[in-house]
Amino acid sequence: MTKKELIKLKAARLFRLKGYKATSMRDIAQEVGMEAASLYNHISNKQELLAELMMHIAEIFTEGMENILQSSLSPREKLERLIGLHIRYTVEKPNAVAIITSEWVHLEEPTLKEYLLLRNSYEKNISKIIQDGIAQKQFAEVDLEITVFSILSTLRWLYSWYHQQENINPVELEQRMIQSLLDGVNIRN
Amino acid sequence: MTKKELIKLKAARLFRLKGYKATSMRDIAQEVGMEAASLYNHISNKQELLAELMMHIAEIFTEGMENILQSSLSPREKLERLIGLHIRYTVEKPNAVAIITSEWVHLEEPTLKEYLLLRNSYEKNISKIIQDGIAQKQFAEVDLEITVFSILSTLRWLYSWYHQQENINPVELEQRMIQSLLDGVNIRN
DNA sequence: GTCTATAAGTCGATAGAC
DNA sequence: GTCTATCGACTTATAGAC
The missing domain is CATH 1.10.357.10 (Tetracycline Repressor, domain 2)
Structure with missing residues (x-):
């Protein structure tokens, strides 16, 4: 699994639990185990x-x-x-x-x-x-x-x-x- | 209808259309026809x-x-x-x-x-x-x-x-x- | 009861060091 | 590719003038 796939996997779970608007990039980053800024090396937004x-x-x-x-x-x-x-x-x-x-x-x-x-x-x-x-x-x-x-x-x-x-x-x-x-x-x- | 009822009426429509998290107090205030700060004279949050x-x-x-x-x-x-x-x-x-x-x-x-x-x-x-x-x-x-x-x-x-x-x-x-x-x-x- | 101004915090996203 | 630092915009909510 690529990093991007991992990010999408974690994001999907959070979007489901909290909703898209209530999920921050920092929330996603924490689940993945990196800083929010690092996410942007794998996704554009x-x-x-x-x-x-x-x-x-x-x-x-x-x-x-x-x-x-x-x-x-x-x-x-x-x-x-x-x-x-x-x-x-x-x-x-x-x-x-x-x-x-x-x-x-x-x-x-x-x-x-x-x-x-x-x-x-x-x-x-x-x-x-x-x-x-x-x-x-x-x-x-x-x-x-x-x-x-x-x-x-x-x-x-x-x-x-x-x-x-x-x-x-x-x-x-x-x-x-x-x-x-x-x-x-x-x-x- | 009291002001509070009007605010709730407008908020309900926006919560439905955009979702609770995506609706800002400014959005609600604009629909009601006042500034966001004024809403707090009628509701607590x-x-x-x-x-x-x-x-x-x-x-x-x-x-x-x-x-x-x-x-x-x-x-x-x-x-x-x-x-x-x-x-x-x-x-x-x-x-x-x-x-x-x-x-x-x-x-x-x-x-x-x-x-x-x-x-x-x-x-x-x-x-x-x-x-x-x-x-x-x-x-x-x-x-x-x-x-x-x-x-x-x-x-x-x-x-x-x-x-x-x-x-x-x-x-x-x-x-x-x-x-x-x-x-x-x-x-x- | 409404306004302006602003506090205090969070947001998405970028810059640049390493 | 990950980090720290930070920008600029936006958030909820409050203070205080009128």
Whole structure:
């Protein structure tokens, strides 16, 4: 791991715990074990840290979504994969997931615009999957807007719930979440 | 409206838009139409603004919950009332609802402890309602933890979705949300 | 009750020695 | 590549004139 990667790792944890604005370069430096001035030999400024952390995880989710969309899975299976995607990265990179959910307001232009573009298209893609599922009669005729919002809220804020659950198995969690979220969407028998 | 109420009103909007840490006393003063120093004739410090805004809305939700619990409604009706409660205050006080959801991390002790106490008991009460509904066979045997988390996520983050919907009728929204959230919980026919 | 002036501290970021 | 020293701007909050 390079020094820059270490700095980003420590910054991510602090941004998550205290928020971007409340985290100082001195805070980050202390975690890394150097003086604040030395950070600037590895990064150009504080905003760069936020931008790189955010765009990296945003691109991971975007790629995950593209893989799901390009597959020949059914809408139900696509939704299951999407839930799996969120659980995997919530467990693997909880800090990054927390930051992308809560700290994006502190992004400056032009990165803010780039992020919002990815975010919008991500939401539209979820909407499309559910719409397809309804059209193919795999899902009940639910309220599209509210269902998308509800699923997205649950997936986005999973990190805040997950980190206080200690002995939970990610694989088991995935099964429980799939069942819980899809039973509200799934066609009744 | 007193000057203090006006200050809290303007502060709430800025805390929501920019976050507590990124909002300066000068920002608030400018919105109110006075100098930053003059604010201190009406409030004692910045943290007091956050604490009063947060605890006021927290108590509103706590009282709403108590009214629901003390009623003789069925679990399903209680959950419907709870959804109505969140929609009402999301529409009436979107800034306060946003702040309680996103800015509570910046609360200082002892208010932080008080807030977390209310928050914990609120979550336990939702859990109790759903548990009762399952016991009375009004709800399906859903995964309790995940269902509570999912409903709470959806209700808490409603403000972020609502403020970008322009022509939505709160009464209609309530019906749509009740249907959407409860169909995932409700027993299948 | 509002203002100007300012205290006392923190912020992000840079300069330059080593 | 890390340090010390420091700049200049900004922060919350107070003192005191009016």
